[in-house]
Amino acid sequence: MLTNRIQQLRNASLNAINTLSAERAVLMTDFYMSSDLEGKSIPVQRALSFEYLMEKKQLCVLDGELIVGERGPAPKATPTFPEISLHSLEDLDILDSREKVSFKVDAAVREVYEQKIIPFWKGRTNRDRLIAGMEPEWISAYEAGVFTEFQEQRAPGHTVLGKKIYSTGLLKFIKEIDDRLEGLEGKQESGDISEREELTAMKIAANAIIMYARRNAELLNEMALKDSDPERKMELRYMASICYKVPAHAPETLHEALQYYWFVHLGVITELNPWDSFNPGRLDQHLLSFYKNDLSEGRQTKESAIELIQAFWVKFNNHPSPPKMGVTAKESSTYTDFCLINLGGMKEDGSDAVNEMSFILLDVIEEMRLLQPSSMIQVSKNNPDSFIERAVKIVKTGYGQPSIFNSDAIVEELLNQGKSIIDARNGGASGCVETGAFGTEAYILTGYFNLVKVLELSMHNGVDPANGKQIGPQTGSFIEFSAFEDIKRAFTVQLNYLLDLKIKGNRIIEQIYAENLPVPFLSLFVEDCIANGKDYNVGGARYNTSYIQGVGLGSVSDMLASLKHHLFDSKTMGAETMMKILGDDFIGHEEIRAELIYNTPKYGNDDDVADEHAVWVFNQFYEAVNGKPNYRGGAFRINMLPTTSHVYFGSVVGATPDGRHAGLPLSEGISPFQGADRKGPTAVLNSAAKIDHLKTGGTLLNQKFTPDFFKDGKGIKKITQLIRTYFRMMGHHIQFNVVSADTLRAAQEAPENYQDLIVRVAGYSDYFNDLGEELQDEIIRRTEQE
Amino acid sequence: MLTIFDIKRFALHDGPGLRTTVFFKGCPLRCLWCHNPESYEMEPESHNLVRLLDGKEITMTRKYGSLIKEEDLMVEILQDKLFFEESSGGVTFSGGEPLMQYKQLISMLKLSGKNNIHRAVDTSGYASEKLISEVAGHTDLFLYDLKTMDPEMHKRSTGVDNSQILKNADVLLDMGKEVIFRIPIIPGINDSEKELDAYLRFFEKRIEKFKEVHILPYHKIGSDKYSRLNLEYPLGPIAEPKQEHIELIKQKFSISGIEVSIGG
Numbered sequence A: 001m002l003t004n005r006i007q008q009l010r011n012a013s014l015n016a017i018n019t020l021s022a023e024r025a026v027l028m029t030d031f032y033m034s035s036d037l038e039g040k041s042i043p044v045q046r047a048l049s050f051e052y053l054m055e056k057k058q059l060c061v062l063d064g065e066l067i068v069g070e071r072g073p074a075p076k077a078t079p080t081f082p083e084i085s086l087h088s089l090e091d092l093d094i095l096d097s098r099e100k101v102s103f104k105v106d107a108a109v110r111e112v113y114e115q116k117i118i119p120f121w122k123g124r125t126n127r128d129r130l131i132a133g134m135e136p137e138w139i140s141a142y143e144a145g146v147f148t149e150f151q152e153q154r155a156p157g158h159t160v161l162g163k164k165i166y167s168t169g170l171l172k173f174i175k176e177i178d179d180r181l182e183g184l185e186g187k188q189e190s191g192d193i194s195e196r197e198e199l200t201a202m203k204i205a206a207n208a209i210i211m212y213a214r215r216n217a218e219l220l221n222e223m224a225l226k227d228s229d230p231e232r233k234m235e236l237r238y239m240a241s242i243c244y245k246v247p248a249h250a251p252e253t254l255h256e257a258l259q260y261y262w263f264v265h266l267g268v269i270t271e272l273n274p275w276d277s278f279n280p281g282r283l284d285q286h287l288l289s290f291y292k293n294d295l296s297e298g299r300q301t302k303e304s305a306i307e308l309i310q311a312f313w314v315k316f317n318n319h320p321s322p323p324k325m326g327v328t329a330k331e332s333s334t335y336t337d338f339c340l341i342n343l344g345g346m347k348e349d350g351s352d353a354v355n356e357m358s359f360i361l362l363d364v365i366e367e368m369r370l371l372q373p374s375s376m377i378q379v380s381k382n383n384p385d386s387f388i389e390r391a392v393k394i395v396k397t398g399y400g401q402p403s404i405f406n407s408d409a410i411v412e413e414l415l416n417q418g419k420s421i422i423d424a425r426n427g428g429a430s431g432c433v434e435t436g437a438f439g440t441e442a443y444i445l446t447g448y449f450n451l452v453k454v455l456e457l458s459m460h461n462g463v464d465p466a467n468g469k470q471i472g473p474q475t476g477s478f479i480e481f482s483a484f485e486d487i488k489r490a491f492t493v494q495l496n497y498l499l500d501l502k503i504k505g506n507r508i509i510e511q512i513y514a515e516n517l518p519v520p521f522l523s524l525f526v527e528d529c530i531a532n533g534k535d536y537n538v539g540g541a542r543y544n545t546s547y548i549q550g551v552g553l554g555s556v557s558d559m560l561a562s563l564k565h566h567l568f569d570s571k572t573m574g575a576e577t578m579m580k581i582l583g584d585d586f587i588g589h590e591e592i593r594a595e596l597i598y599n600t601p602k603y604g605n606d607d608d609v610a611d612e613h614a615v616w617v618f619n620q621f622y623e624a625v626n627g628k629p630n631y632r633g634g635a636f637r638i639n640m641l642p643t644t645s646h647v648y649f650g651s652v653v654g655a656t657p658d659g660r661h662a663g664l665p666l667s668e669g670i671s672p673f674q675g676a677d678r679k680g681p682t683a684v685l686n687s688a689a690k691i692d693h694l695k696t697g698g699t700l701l702n703q704k705f706t707p708d709f710f711k712d713g714k715g716i717k718k719i720t721q722l723i724r725t726y727f728r729m730m731g732h733h734i735q736f737n738v739v740s741a742d743t744l745r746a747a748q749e750a751p752e753n754y755q756d757l758i759v760r761v762a763g764y765s766d767y768f769n770d771l772g773e774e775l776q777d778e779i780i781r782r783t784e785q786e
Numbered sequence B: 001m002l003t004i005f006d007i008k009r010f011a012l013h014d015g016p017g018l019r020t021t022v023f024f025k026g027c028p029l030r031c032l033w034c035h036n037p038e039s040y041e042m043e044p045e046s047h048n049l050v051r052l053l054d055g056k057e058i059t060m061t062r063k064y065g066s067l068i069k070e071e072d073l074m075v076e077i078l079q080d081k082l083f084f085e086e087s088s089g090g091v092t093f094s095g096g097e098p099l100m101q102y103k104q105l106i107s108m109l110k111l112s113g114k115n116n117i118h119r120a121v122d123t124s125g126y127a128s129e130k131l132i133s134e135v136a137g138h139t140d141l142f143l144y145d146l147k148t149m150d151p152e153m154h155k156r157s158t159g160v161d162n163s164q165i166l167k168n169a170d171v172l173l174d175m176g177k178e179v180i181f182r183i184p185i186i187p188g189i190n191d192s193e194k195e196l197d198a199y200l201r202f203f204e205k206r207i208e209k210f211k212e213v214h215i216l217p218y219h220k221i222g223s224d225k226y227s228r229l230n231l232e233y234p235l236g237p238i239a240e241p242k243q244e245h246i247e248l249i250k251q252k253f254s255i256s257g258i259e260v261s262i263g264g
């Protein structure tokens, strides 16, 4: 049961409406307009701007709060980052009025944008620099929907905090910096971005957050004076004392640890708008000793500790991801800012890391039922079944959390990329499924890559059939291809060309960020930025990875399987017929479409005839990307996840040989195309395990289940065994979606997209599609009741 | 070569763990409530199937049954070997009536045994004593149907006599085989007090020799298939048994040491 306090805070968060706050943009503009920046280096300028923000931004303490600090002046008041990209007045109007995830823009915000922010930043944003830096070929591929670009409106981010802050206060960080600076004294420095400037900037940023914490402490004391409730008075004083102590000093209690983390979180997401916000990572590992000490010293009871953690949980939900400009809003229709809490996994010595706190946090997740933070469990061979079963019980409540990850695979992936075993074991997954070494790695996602569009271009001699524009090289006319190998050859050429474009572009973009938007505050917390005297965006971290995320593996594999089967093996039709029916989007060719859907090999059925194409495309993609150097001294790597981009990417691709209509979504992650798997989950998992997950930095697999499967202990055990087996085959991640009655209704409308839906009735299981309508209706009713 | 009509992976109701169930085609019985009418005849057959696509009805043919070589079938079963290992699952041979192709069944059982896979046979028990004991020599677990205890009713509702079936149950138990008895609860056929008492007496006498009973409540899920195959549904429209009644039956059978589960 949630306490009254938590219920109130939770409701306040859920009911708060997204608003666009101009506060940060105004302060940023004031800073650059009024400060004398002559002769100051860019890192120092950025640090001073951060200091300015932390000094001037409005404080916000809500009724009943235990953890303080908001990014904006109120929950869900979301700042903008004009130095990165600038919203036009039209963008503001769209954000204000659009149906999905709108952000309210009041007249004052609009006015200050018109009067001050737009005039100052127009033509001076990082996005302007970035677009100007791209070749025309890059621009056309980008516009055709071959890839997206993450850094175009969001800063490089995707970093997860390690354990350092739980044992070290910022004053110690500053001491470290001072020592380094002393060592530099008198030494000549080379290069245009100097160590001294970087370190000085970091120091300014560290002091800025200490000052911000002190401002909060003062406010809390003032509030305590005014508050008439003696209990709250005490609480506020106590919170003030915490804010005087952290982040300057190391935390000693659970409350201090959480508040310290939260200040760091706020700093990171105020300094810039890094992709996927920021993330405490292995929270059960970090919090356990504080919790135990609090219990043994009588500072907390289990109940009060849970309440405190829940109060911390709400803070994440108060921060939607900063809204994009209208132009690219369609690329992404989600505004949660993916913070993914990791539970379980292994300790540095490889042993079972599941502890009391892992179970407490699972309870918190179940009770809070918030979109943010999101959560996952890491499962290694050494973790107990009871841990997985507990998590599966939450999964069955149908809100998609926690997702389930293979720790053993994560560690292997990190080792393959050259990380030390200790750093690997301190790692995990963030965002959706992305592997990283927590606290030591800058692993930056650069954008989604549309594998299906590449095959479409290969079938059109490099031309985008949507508008006749030449996007890729000329790789031959499709109707003249005499063997399946010709298609593969064309695909390989297109793929390498387009990936090279993307990689080249991202090297330039990384350089633009390194030179113009360093992040001294974030750099404090990622090892070895201080030791190297180098910014996070310049390559100061111990490991520096750039990821490209492949999208549409299942679809592209089915397309290839279909082309091979129909044009070359069974010769059911010629290439011209294929092009004709695709051009017609199957209208008038419904019978052929049925053949393409129902009588053609499909990825996801543990059938090598189909799956070999997925493996082939995956390997081509890997070869084209893996190990290519990035700007920051690290390398490009791949992972396979779409977030929601499979919808956008589908919208730019015409009808495809697997029977998919023009414009419809592509397959998701490494999951089979929606409904293409007809042999049940074990076959899906076997198919998915045919690609080598350990070559990636994460893969995403979604499995649909009707709620019946989770009904009893037996069902939950079987799901657990399914997970164990997939992980033994070194699968990276699996997420269970419990289907709702609405999904079942959709399956009645378009059965071809839901061939995989199995329903379980006591003693029988059957494919939903194979049932008569009356029975389907009954199952829908039953699902609705649950 | 043998004839099967389906292979179901991730089978959840046919024995312990995660299993692959192979459905043999052909059955000597004709249970009124049968939900696998496509298993009656041993010959593969094709039926028209109407599919809804883009708002149009498209007629396609659907094959029921195919001939497959024992080795090829084994390859398919082995695809889920890791899942069997992780869950103490295995393969279940079901049908139709797998004993109808007993030679092939025995070679499948032997092949599975060689590959260290747990083997279950789901049978109506309608076969000679000699045959069933031979099969038993290569089987780890029987899922043994007891459709009704009343000889008259058995004849009427399945088309065959149950005396040999009951005898064969004892043959298996006396061999020390693990047997799970499965009772489909069909309203009006085997759910009367008298009938349930007869089951209970049967179990009580053999209580030392088996541990588990599965109750499978009749579900009209099967009736759809009849219309798809253009067959008349012989049972006609009957109501599914009430949840409370099923619970009562479960309690009744839960005598010392017997584990009763609903739905397998």
Ligand code: SF4
Binding pocket: B027, B028, B029, B030, B031, B033, B034, B035, B036, B037, B039, B095, B096, B097, B124
């Ligand atoms: S024994 Fe089984 S397959 Fe044969 S008719 Fe009876 S229910 Fe159907």
